Amino acid sequence: MAYVDLCDDPAAVRRIFLDLQLASADEQVRAQPLAGGVSSGIYRVDLRSGSYCVKQALPRLKVAKEWLVPVERVFSEIAYLQVVQGIVPGRVPQVLGQDEASKSFVMPFLGPEYRNWKAQLLAGRVDTEVARALGAVLGRIHAQTADEGALAGRFATDANFHALRLEPYLVETAREHPALSDRLLALVDRTARTQRVLVHGDVSPKNVLVGPEGPVLLDAECAWFGDPAFDVAFCLNHLLLKAAHLPAHLIDLLASYRVFAAAYLQEVEWEPRAGLESRVATLLPALTLARIDGKSPVEYLGEPQRRAVRRVAIALLQQAPCSIEDIAVHWTREFKA
Ligand SMILES: Nc1ncnc2c1ncn2[C@@H]1O[C@H](COP(=O)(O)OP(=O)(O)O)[C@@H](O)[C@H]1O
Ligand SMILES: [Mg+2]
Incomplete structure (x- = not known):
């Protein structure tokens, strides 16, 4: 029809x-x-x-x-x-x-008792419990779907994930930064080939409504059977960008970043945590740079902040490997009020 x-x-x-x-x-x-x-x-x-x-x-x-x-x-x-x-x-x-x-x-329709998490964060209302609950929820989704053959078949949406996520974020950023192109395209390749769990693909605060029972995750149109590191890095990236935007709330935003990662990692049992954490930490600066120079630039950063985020993301990409905690430390040094 x-x-x-x-x-x-x-x-x-x-x-x-x-x-x-x-x-x-x-x-x-x-x-x-x-x-x-x-x-x-x-x-x-x-x-x-x-x-x-x-x-x-x-x-x-x-x-x-x-x-x-x-x-x-x-x-x-x-x-x-x-x-x-x-x-x-x-x-x-x-x-x-x-x-x-x-x-x-x-x-x-989720009514007025549900608040958009992005709106809350941008208003400086940073509740680390939301991040903790969301990290645990995401970890449980990944744990319960890990290596499930039937789901791998149902969500073999590789072309869609490439078109919606890998291409506009990472491949586009590789075009804009020829000197980083090999590194970025290697991350695209690694991500595309790592097929372990049911990935949401858009775990962004704007897609989370915070309700009386905790966070509700919306907007799963990038769903893909793939690399769990993508969901984790994607959400952590949003918290980093908000920390760069709101230095007065940086401490709480980075606390949210840490508790999200910790609550998530607690649920990881399908593969060694260290390996997954290292994929998150290498992908994360690439996604950060992608929100400056990719096809979907973050709308709330001014030009000086965009330049600072670009510089730190490039430095982190070049010094890989690093850890999720190393990135938080760099971010604090650069953006603390
Ligand atoms: N079930 C719902 N109840 C209330 N608001 C919703 C609901 N689903 C989506 N929304 C609102 O609409 C916005 C867009 O929905 P979303 O599924 O994220 O679409 P898009 O793919 O266009 O981003 C969400 O950020 C949220 O604020
Ligand atoms: Mg949405």
Whole structure:
């Protein structure tokens, strides 16, 4: 069936909710767009049976540089949410139904008692318990999916992961930094070849809602059976970037960085911790540099901070190997108020 953009097609939204028996025939079904998505249409729908969120994959991401991705990735996201609901119930939104034609799915709308973690961090409200809980959740997801052949087959989304993650972040950064190209492309190669666990692929504070029971992880459209180091380094990178942005909160942000890593590493039993930690520590500065010079630059850093982050990330990349703790120490030295 043809792809319909839900934004232009209220009848399609209505049909989805009628088919799922979440709306009754006499009810108005209105979809209000939610802010924040870069890769999807995301809408809130309030009905007598409850409040819902519909997410539809878009063919083009809303970022500055050209970035096209297939809409079928929504089915990886749905599958990820379903698998993970079985491992850590309540730590991802429940999938209430899906619509093949519009490449969309429905989940409960998580209301005002859920706060976006990125917004909290940027406002200087840094609760290390959120980082600890998220590290443990991520570790349990990886531990429970490690070396599961059926999941490796279901999430063999290598092309999607390359298009959404490795290419725009690391390959693009290699183009911008020819002197670091060999090192960055070796990291791309290592990451692509390390296939051990179900990776989320976008463990970013903007994709975490902090609720009464703890963090809820959203937005699994980069789901891939691959290298656990990617999820860990990706999340730690966000904490480093926020520490560079908010020197007054650097101590708490780096405490969050440390407890996230420690809580995560406690769950690691499918491979030696030291090896995984070393992959995280080598990938992390590459991801940091990628948020300066890749296709998805971080939006909240000013030019002087961007230059400082670039310099430290390059130094860390060149001095590899280092540890997760070494990176925190460097960061403190450079950015402490
Ligand atoms: N179930 C939900 N309930 C409430 N808000 C949600 C829900 N799902 C997503 N959101 C909000 O919409 C934003 C975008 O959703 P997300 O799945 O991250 O889409 P994208 O892939 O476009 O980033 C999230 O950051 C969050 O603030
Ligand atoms: Mg998102």
